[in-house]
Amino acid sequence: MTATSDTSGSSDTSGSPPSERPTSGSAAPEPPASAPRSEYDEKLLGILRSAAAIFAEKGYHRASIRDIAAATEISLSGLYYYFRSKEDLLFLIQEHCFGTLLERQRSALDPKQPAEARLRTFMGIHLSYFLANRAEMKVLSHESDVLTGTPGRKVHGLKRAYARVLLEIVDELRPEKGPDLRTATFGLFGMMNWIYTWHRDDRDAPADRLADEMATLFLEGIRAPGSARPAAGGQPPSPSIWRDGRR
Amino acid sequence: MTATSDTSGSSDTSGSPPSERPTSGSAAPEPPASAPRSEYDEKLLGILRSAAAIFAEKGYHRASIRDIAAATEISLSGLYYYFRSKEDLLFLIQEHCFGTLLERQRSALDPKQPAEARLRTFMGIHLSYFLANRAEMKVLSHESDVLTGTPGRKVHGLKRAYARVLLEIVDELRPEKGPDLRTATFGLFGMMNWIYTWHRDDRDAPADRLADEMATLFLEGIRAPGSARPAAGGQPPSPSIWRDGRR
DNA sequence: TGGGGAGGCGGACGAGCGTTCGAACGGCAG
DNA sequence: CTGCCGTTCGAACGCTCGTCCGCCTCCCCA
Numbered sequence: 001m002t003a004t005s006d007t008s009g010s011s012d013t014s015g016s017p018p019s020e021r022p023t024s025g026s027a028a029p030e031p032p033a034s035a036p037r038s039e040y041d042e043k044l045l046g047i048l049r050s051a052a053a054i055f056a057e058k059g060y061h062r063a064s065i066r067d068i069a070a071a072t073e074i075s076l077s078g079l080y081y082y083f084r085s086k087e088d089l090l091f092l093i094q095e096h097c098f099g100t101l102l103e104r105q106r107s108a109l110d111p112k113q114p115a116e117a118r119l120r121t122f123m124g125i126h127l128s129y130f131l132a133n134r135a136e137m138k139v140l141s142h143e144s145d146v147l148t149g150t151p152g153r154k155v156h157g158l159k160r161a162y163a164r165v166l167l168e169i170v171d172e173l174r175p176e177k178g179p180d181l182r183t184a185t186f187g188l189f190g191m192m193n194w195i196y197t198w199h200r201d202d203r204d205a206p207a208d209r210l211a212d213e214m215a216t217l218f219l220e221g222i223r224a225p226g227s228a229r230p231a232a233g234g235q236p237p238s239p240s241i242w243r244d245g246r247r
Numbered sequence: 248m249t250a251t252s253d254t255s256g257s258s259d260t261s262g263s264p265p266s267e268r269p270t271s272g273s274a275a276p277e278p279p280a281s282a283p284r285s286e287y288d289e290k291l292l293g294i295l296r297s298a299a300a301i302f303a304e305k306g307y308h309r310a311s312i313r314d315i316a317a318a319t320e321i322s323l324s325g326l327y328y329y330f331r332s333k334e335d336l337l338f339l340i341q342e343h344c345f346g347t348l349l350e351r352q353r354s355a356l357d358p359k360q361p362a363e364a365r366l367r368t369f370m371g372i373h374l375s376y377f378l379a380n381r382a383e384m385k386v387l388s389h390e391s392d393v394l395t396g397t398p399g400r401k402v403h404g405l406k407r408a409y410a411r412v413l414l415e416i417v418d419e420l421r422p423e424k425g426p427d428l429r430t431a432t433f434g435l436f437g438m439m440n441w442i443y444t445w446h447r448d449d450r451d452a453p454a455d456r457l458a459d460e461m462a463t464l465f466l467e468g469i470r471a472p473g474s475a476r477p478a479a480g481g482q483p484p485s486p487s488i489w490r491d492g493r494r
Numbered sequence: 495t496g497g498g499g500a501g502g503c504g505g506a507c508g509a510g511c512g513t514t515c516g517a518a519c520g521g522c523a524g
Numbered sequence: 525c526t527g528c529c530g531t532t533c534g535a536a537c538g539c540t541c542g543t544c545c546g547c548c549t550c551c552c553c554a
Contacts, residue, residue: 040500059393061308064541077544078502086542142389146306179460180452186445187438187461194437198429205427213426214434221468287530311511324514325532333512 044082044092047072049136052093056135060090060143090143091151097136098158101129105165115172120215122166126192127214128207131199138196163189173222188218291329291339294319296383299340303382307337307390337390338398344383345405348376352412362419367462369413373439374461375454378446385443410436420469435465 050071054063065086069076083089104125109118130137147155163185170185178184191214198204205213297318301310312333316323330336351372356365377384394402410432417432425431438461445451452460 059306059308061306065543066541075503076542077504080543081501179464182445182451183457183460184464186441187464190437190439190441190444191434192437194433194440197437198433204429210430213430216471217426217431217434217465217468219468220471221464221466224463224467312513313511322533323512324534327513328531 047074047079047082048089048093048096051089052133052136052139055090055093055143056138060139060146087147087151090139091147091155093136094140094143094147094155095151095158097133097140098155098162101126102158102162102165104129105162109165115169116219118169119173119219120211122169123188123192123211123215124208127195127211130192130195131207131210134196137193141193141196170222173219175223178222178224184222188214191218294321294326294329295336295340295343298336299380299383299386302337302340302390303385307386307393334394334398337386338394338402340383341387341390341394341402342398342405344380344387345402345409348373349405349409349412351376352409356412362416363466365416366420366466367458369416370435370439370458370462371455374442374458377439377442378454378457381443384440388440388443417469420466422470425469425471431469435461438465 047068051063051068054067054071057063058067065079066076068089069079072079083092105122108121108125111118113121144155144159145152166189167181167185170188171181174181174184195210199210204210294315298310298315301314301318304310305314312326313323315336316326319326330339352369355368355372358365360368391402391406392399413436414428414432417435418428421428421431442457446457451457
């Protein structure tokens with residue numbers, strides 16, 4: 001695992017208004033999670049939150065900076081004091097979310113615990129963060145391939161690091177001739193990440209119960225003795241109606 | 248279940264170039280799936296396919312009609328002979344895909360078979376269609392809330408009907424005090440639909456094997472005796488770093 | 495008291511967007 | 525041959541977008 005603990009390095013080559021990008025490092029060792037921070041940071045965080053909500057609602061490309069200006073009550077041009085471009089804004093949101101999530105998992109997971117307990121911890125944190133920050137997570141899922149160049153690579157790296165955490169847990173859990181590791185792990189991710197598609201606070205269970213139910217389902221499933229016997233009748237190859245195979 | 252078998256009704260109020268929208272009804276009883284169709288239909292289908300690929304790659308809003316014109320080698324204005332607007336184009340893609348998928352499931356599922364076999368059939372069809380028409384499915388997932396008004400409602404209805412098919416199967420499978428029906432079903436959908444995010448033909452299993460592995464995992468999981476004991480240590484409520492609960 | 499920088503704003507710019515219009519082309523019916 | 529109709533196109537319209545420029549207002553510190 002490459003030491004991805006650089007606080008702000010690489011891409012921040014220029015110097016926007018406040019010399020560089022000020023204190024918002026993702027790996028700073030501040031113990032209490034709610035430090036007062038500077039007024040600049042406060043405001044930036046507020047902008048990120050509003051922007052995430054708008055990106056989630058309308059999609060990144062359809063949302064305009066003017067929309068964000070209206071929501072934050074900052075003028076169009078005034079916003080550019082806080083980020084360099086619309087892409088930069090998206091990057092800040094994605095990096096902040098993934099960074100926070102990764103940090104939380106790492107500090108909560110105890111390697112000495114058995115894999116099952118770690119799986120439940122992981123899922124609990126993942127789902128509660130997901131449901132608490134739904135807009136941000138939708139942006140994370142939907143606009144994952146918008147960013148290019150260095151920022152894109154940075155977010156991609158965070159994502160891969162995050163996935164690796166779960167991959168390792170699942171790998172411990174997986175019996176000899178169980179399902180394929182990637183299939184099981186990303187299947188589990190799908191189960192969790194699909195949530196923003198259907199979950200409604202007023203009729204579905206809260207995060208911790210969802211995590212429990214999904215964890216149980218997954219744990220029982222992955223421990224299947226041999227396999228639940230694929231059952232004879234699959235279905236014929238059935239040609240695509242899209243005229244050809246569409247690859 | 249409301250009789251949602253109307254062939255094309257409601258929204259097609261106007262009359263675009265060829266009188267109305269010609270033969271492409273989703274419930275027409277043509278037995279061989281590969282009818283030659285008219286030249287107009289051929290060309291429209293080709294446009295839909297190209298457009299879906301572009302929408303999948305760049306996202307609906309970022310993709311321009313000019314992009315589609317370039318891909319199809321039809322002039323910008325010439326395209327408007329085949330659809331009324333960009334939204335209409337998206338609608339045609341979504342309706343076609345959901346309609347095809349739903350139709351296939353309905354004709355493949357035999358109510359006399361046990362629930363487990365039906366689950367495997369459903370998953371096999373779903374996953375193979377997904378992987379064969381990846382671009383279209385990405386569009387279906389990503390741009391599901393772009394359409395408004397009548398077209399939006401129509402696609403939404405297809406989606407709900409499709410979900411209901413799986414909901415009913417899972418409901419049969421689910422034991423007394425098993426997981427919540429919606430959680431289990433949409434968890435399963437998530438497992439399958441997340442695929443376009445990670446699956447790569449050159450390293451991951453093909454659709455039918457994926458379907459088998461996921462089905463086994465799910466079947467063993469949902470049949471868990473009591474439950475796999477939620478294990479003492481969850482995690483504390485842990486306040487969102489997004490300053491407040493972000494609801 | 496005065497100078498300077500952080501923070502903010504109105505207004506404009508060029509580019510790209512979806513859509514439309516009127517004209518042209520080719521084959522078939524009269 | 526003449527006229528029509530399905531099909532295609534070039535060129536433009538009006539609009540919204542991201543971004544930038546210059547100017548203003550405060551407040552802090554010397």
